[in-house]
Amino acid sequence: MKSNLKSLMVLTGMFVLPAFIGCQSQNEQTAAEPTAETETAAEPEQQQTTGPKTDTVVIYQMQFQPANLTVNKGDTVVWINKDLVAHNVTEDPAGSVKSDTLNTGDSFKLVPDHSFNYICSIHPTMKAQLTVNE
Ligand SMILES: [Cu+2]
Known part of the structure; x- marks a missing residue:
């Protein structure tokens, strides 16, 4: 059995x-x-x-990446600091765009209404450009 x-x-x-x-x-x-x-x-x-989108600029190794970004009006741009040191986003020559100091992991969000060149005022050799298509 x-x-x-x-x-x-x-x-x-x-x-x-x-x-x-x-x-x-x-x-x-x-x-x-x-x-x-x-x-x-x-x-x-x-x-x-076709609606507004979000573009990201990564701050890494003392550079804005991409250094030249073109967006459409209404789009959001987010800068994210993935570097080991603090940076900021400062319109150059000085204008309306100026972020707070971005420590590692911090981000700065903006819906840009105009094209501008910008730098990191802590490290002025860091230069980049944002173009806004009307
Ligand atoms: Cu910097």
Whole structure:
């Protein structure tokens, strides 16, 4: 009786397990396809967005990256300091744009209404340019 039960379990296992694996791999294939389609579909959607967007300037290794950024009017620009030392964003020659001191990890957000050149007034050799398309 005991051995019968054991062989039944083994038989069941042999039958169920391959069926389960077969079913699972089928599920994975079925699941993978829509995911890939969703990702592909999401990209053009983002590119087609015509509303205001957010551009990022990373401050790193004593540089504004990118040093030349062009945005559309209404867009938001965020400067993020990922450098080891403090920086700022200062319109040059002096104008309306002047951030607080940005320590590592700090950011400065602006919806620029005009094009301007800017520097880090702590390190005036750091120069960059922001162009706003009307
Ligand atoms: Cu600086």
